[in-house]
Amino acid sequence: MSPGLSYVVVKSHALMADLLNPEQMRALAEQESLEGFIEYLAGTPYGRISVDTEGDASLALEKVFYQKFIERMMAIVDLAPAKIGDFLQSYYYLRFEVINLKRIIRGKYSGIPVSQIVESLIPITPYRVKNYEDLVEAETFQDSVRQLEGTPFASLVASLDLSEKYDALWPVEIALSHLNTGSIFKSLERLPQRDRGLVRRIVQAEADVENFLIAVKQRGARDRAHSPKEMFPATYGITLEMLREAISADDIRSVIQGLNPPYNEILVPLYEGDVALIRSRIRQHIYDIARKGRTVNDFGFNVVMAYLVFSEIEKDDLVGIAWGKTQGIPAEDILKYLAIPESV
Amino acid sequence: MSATTGVRPTKGYLMEMKRRIGFIERGTEFLKLKRDHLAKELTTSIDVLKGRRSKLLEDLRIAYRAVTAAYISLGPTEVKSQASSIKSRLELEVLPRSVMGVRYPYIKVEKEPQITGELDITLSEAAEKVLGILDDILQLAEFEARAERIADELGKTNRKVNALENTIIPSYRQVIKFIEDKLDEESLEELVRMKLIGGALARRRE
Numbered sequence: 001m002s003p004g005l006s007y008v009v010v011k012s013h014a015l016m017a018d019l020l021n022p023e024q025m026r027a028l029a030e031q032e033s034l035e036g037f038i039e040y041l042a043g044t045p046y047g048r049i050s051v052d053t054e055g056d057a058s059l060a061l062e063k064v065f066y067q068k069f070i071e072r073m074m075a076i077v078d079l080a081p082a083k084i085g086d087f088l089q090s091y092y093y094l095r096f097e098v099i100n101l102k103r104i105i106r107g108k109y110s111g112i113p114v115s116q117i118v119e120s121l122i123p124i125t126p127y128r129v130k131n132y133e134d135l136v137e138a139e140t141f142q143d144s145v146r147q148l149e150g151t152p153f154a155s156l157v158a159s160l161d162l163s164e165k166y167d168a169l170w171p172v173e174i175a176l177s178h179l180n181t182g183s184i185f186k187s188l189e190r191l192p193q194r195d196r197g198l199v200r201r202i203v204q205a206e207a208d209v210e211n212f213l214i215a216v217k218q219r220g221a222r223d224r225a226h227s228p229k230e231m232f233p234a235t236y237g238i239t240l241e242m243l244r245e246a247i248s249a250d251d252i253r254s255v256i257q258g259l260n261p262p263y264n265e266i267l268v269p270l271y272e273g274d275v276a277l278i279r280s281r282i283r284q285h286i287y288d289i290a291r292k293g294r295t296v297n298d299f300g301f302n303v304v305m306a307y308l309v310f311s312e313i314e315k316d317d318l319v320g321i322a323w324g325k326t327q328g329i330p331a332e333d334i335l336k337y338l339a340i341p342e343s344v
Numbered sequence: 345m346s347a348t349t350g351v352r353p354t355k356g357y358l359m360e361m362k363r364r365i366g367f368i369e370r371g372t373e374f375l376k377l378k379r380d381h382l383a384k385e386l387t388t389s390i391d392v393l394k395g396r397r398s399k400l401l402e403d404l405r406i407a408y409r410a411v412t413a414a415y416i417s418l419g420p421t422e423v424k425s426q427a428s429s430i431k432s433r434l435e436l437e438v439l440p441r442s443v444m445g446v447r448y449p450y451i452k453v454e455k456e457p458q459i460t461g462e463l464d465i466t467l468s469e470a471a472e473k474v475l476g477i478l479d480d481i482l483q484l485a486e487f488e489a490r491a492e493r494i495a496d497e498l499g500k501t502n503r504k505v506n507a508l509e510n511t512i513i514p515s516y517r518q519v520i521k522f523i524e525d526k527l528d529e530e531s532l533e534e535l536v537r538m539k540l541i542g543g544a545l546a547r548r549r550e
Contacts, residue, residue, distance in 0.1 A: 058420045099422075106429035120425045169429055217465045275466045276413030320416035329412055337416040 008080045009299055012307040015072070018045040019310050025317055026341045029334045034325040059119075061322035066122050069315040070096075073308055083190045084301060088308065090187040091199070093127040098180040100124070100132060101153065102173055108141035109169050128152045145172060155179060162230060171230070174214075178233045181207050195301035198293040202286050202309065204236040209266060209282045212238050212259075215246040216270060238263060276337055283313050283339035313339050351519050353526035361523065365516040372508045375501055381444055382498040389491040396484050403477045410470035417466050426467050432458045434478070446497045448490040451482045 020028070024044060031037040034057060042048040046068065051060045073092050077085045100121045107117035117136050126132055129151050138144040142163075145156050155175065162171035184203050188196045211232050218231065228244050235243065238259060249255045256267045262285055269277035290309035293302040317338045324334035335341055351357070415423050435455040440447050456478075459471045 056420065062419055062421055103421075103425040106425050110428045110431055112428045116428070120421050213465045217468060273469065274413065275469050276410075276417035279417040279466060316419070319419045323415050323420050324412070327412070327415075329416075333409070333412060334416060337413055 005081050005084065005300065008076060008084070009301075009303045011079060012076065012304045015075075016307055016310070019307075020044055020314055020318075020340070022341045025314075025321075025338060026335065028318070029321050029324070029338065029341070030331040031325060033328075034322070037322065037325045056326070058319075058323040058326040061326075062319045063123060065315045065318045065322070069311055070122075070124060072311050076304060076308060080304065083192075084195075084304065087187050087190045087199075088304075089127075090190075091184055092308070092312075093124060094180055094183055094187075096122045096124050097127045097129065098176050101129070101135070101148075102176055104132065104135050105141050105144055105172055105176075106169060107136070108138060108144045141169070141172075152183065153179060174231065174233065177207075177210065181234060191301065194297075195305075198289065198302050198305055201289050205262070205282060205285055205289070207234065208236050208238040208263060209278065211235055211243055212246060212263070212267060213275065213278065215243040216252065216275075218247045219252070280337045280339050283316060287313050287339055317341075348519055348522040351522060353523045353530075355527060358520065358523040358527065361516060361520050365513065365520065368508060368513060368516065372505060372513065375505045375508070378444055379498065379501045379505055382446070382494050382501060385443060386491060386494045386498055389487055389494060393484070393487055393491060396480065396487065400477060400480050400484055403473075403480065407470065407473040407477055410473045414464075414466045414470040418464060422464075423467060426463050427471075430457050430459060430463070432456075436482075443490070443494065444497075446490075446493050448493045449486065451486055453479070453482065 024040075028037055028040055031040055038049055038051065049061070049064055051057045051064075070092075073088065077088050079085075080088060103120045104117055107114075107120065114136050118132075121132060129135065129148065135144045135147055138147060142160055145160055148154060148156055153176070156172060156179070159171045159175035163169060181203060184199070188199055191199070214231055215228075228240060228247065232240055232243055242255070242259065245258075246252065246255045253271060256264055256270060258264075259267065266281045266285055267278060269275070269281065286309060290302075290306040294306045296302060317340050320337060321334055323329075418426070432455060434453070434457050437452045437454050439450045439452055441450040442448070456475065457471075459468055459475065463471060
């Protein structure tokens with residue numbers, strides 16, 4: 001039985017102390033080497049991490065950071081009241097499962113070895129599918145998708161026609177993203193009305209920016225551009241009309257300037273063609289939403305959600321730093337794309 | 345050992361030697377022409393390489409920054425997963441080409457990867473930047489191989505010309521001079537002998 005919301009809130013407050021602060025994150029990015037990074041991390045709540053020196057250390061570290069985040073998330077889910085626990089499980093597990101399904105389908109589509117596909121999966125137990133092994137072992141990517149019939153991902157099978165029509169994988173990937181967003185909104189119903197706003201703002205911001213970036217990508221294609229209705233099955237703050245304009249307009253600046261805040265600020269790096277910077281800006285924006293959510297209600301669900309949002313952004317930043325350190329990338333080039341050091 | 349050791353001082357051998365030196369001198373002239381042409385080609389190639397290399401290094405820096413940003417932003421596993429979804433891979437064919445008989449590789453792009461549909465825009469931008477300089481990278485590699493082989497051949501040709509001009513031709517000239525001297529000496533001896541015989545015959549008739 002759950003000890004109740006108050007306990008999870010107090011626990012979340014306490015666990016926030018385990019999160020890395022912007023100074024620590026900056027110090028990690030400024031370490032001279034991967035060894036220095038691991039050594040510094042040993043002095044944080046992450047403790048000493050042993051990484052196999054053979055193979056790609058950044059991939060091993062990525063797995064460690066994912067594992068740590070999943071542990072943190074599960075610790076909260078186990079303590080949370082049933083409705084909040086269900087929602088959080090659905091929110092995170094479904095998201096990770098969608099990422100895993102995308103990786104399986106991509107792997108099957110290009111015919112890479114099964115072991116490589118398995119290696120790329122996020123280490124979670126299957127959430128809405130029976131197991132990943134059957135999907136990975138399927139003959140073709142269409143077979144993998146068809147195996148999803150009878151699961152909440154059954155609607156993906158319909159996207160195969162479009163995939164065949166364009167001889168591409170994006171219809172399946174878009175259908176998966178759409179299904180993920182739709183499921184999150186549906187699972188929001190489990191939360192009390194007052195707690196829904198924070199999650200809705202986060203999910204909408206993510207989906208809007210993703211939609212806009214897809215539209216920008218279609219600009220180069222112009223005549224070959226796919227139908228906006230097919231590309232954007234769901235739109236939120238950035239409407240389908242705005243996305244159409246983004247595809248067809250000669251000057252993307254005027255389209256971005258015409259968007260409402262915060263999008264007209266988040267998407268500014270597009271002027272210089274630095275798309276990766278938009279992702280760190282959207283992460284900063286989500287970090288900000290969670291922080292503001294806490295100021296509105298520091299004794300309820302918002303605290304729990306903020307803890308998990310901060311924790312996930314920390315994981316993403318650490319994955320980026322770890323890769324940068326294995327490649328010997330200068331600290332300033334890494335810091336530019338991190339969310340936490342810039343969020344203060 | 346002297347160049348004249350074992351030389352037969354005959355008119356036939358002299359004619360053969362003269363024929364050979366004429367042939368060698370013509371060959372040397374051709375080699376000199378080849379050397380000059382290769383030197384010209386090498387100078388042009390080096391000038392082109394200098395210009396292209398610095399431009400390519402700048403373009404590579406930009407492309408590498410985009411790839412770095414994609415990795416930091418998406419994470420290495422996601423980048424690898426997305427990259428693996430590119431079905432149409434880069435296909436190249438290496439064909440031989442030749443300048444003044446110097447063979448060098450020519451790289452022909454048979455098929456370029458189609459990156460438009462499948463990649464996230466961050467990765468797609470990085471991939472487009474790399475793909476945009478792919479032709480330049482291949483051309484530079486081709487030029488570098490070409491310059492390297494021309495320089496190699498220029499060195500060889502130069503050594504051949506030097507050997508011909510400083511060793512082979514002088515030794516042939518020495519042989520020819522030796523035979524001509526010998527033949528002159530023999531014909532002088534012959535003349536003296538004829539004179540003596542002529543004198544002896546005249547005295548007998550008297």
